[in-house]
Amino acid sequence: MARVRYFAAAAERAGRNEEHRPETTLGALRDALSREITGLAAILPKCAILVDGARVADTTEIGPDVTVDILPPFAGG
Secondary structure, X not given: OEEEEEOHHHHHHHOOOEEEEOOOEHHHHHHHHHHHXXXXXXXXXXXXXXXXXXXXXXXXXXXXXXXXXXXXXXOOO
16 A cells, blocks of 8 residues: 655645555545545645655556645745
């Protein structure tokens, strides 16, 4: 299962900092998170989502050795 890490407001909305997920593509992960975590669904479209540190397409396969980081927009300067 992919390791998913939530940061800042995404962690607050998800109610956790990290979890392991069974989805096999980034798109499936986005869909599942939007359905299952309603608070996260509101900000997920605005978040940067990185797979092993890089932005990738929703069709990208994710597996057990992958880390997905969900980073909401940060304010300040």
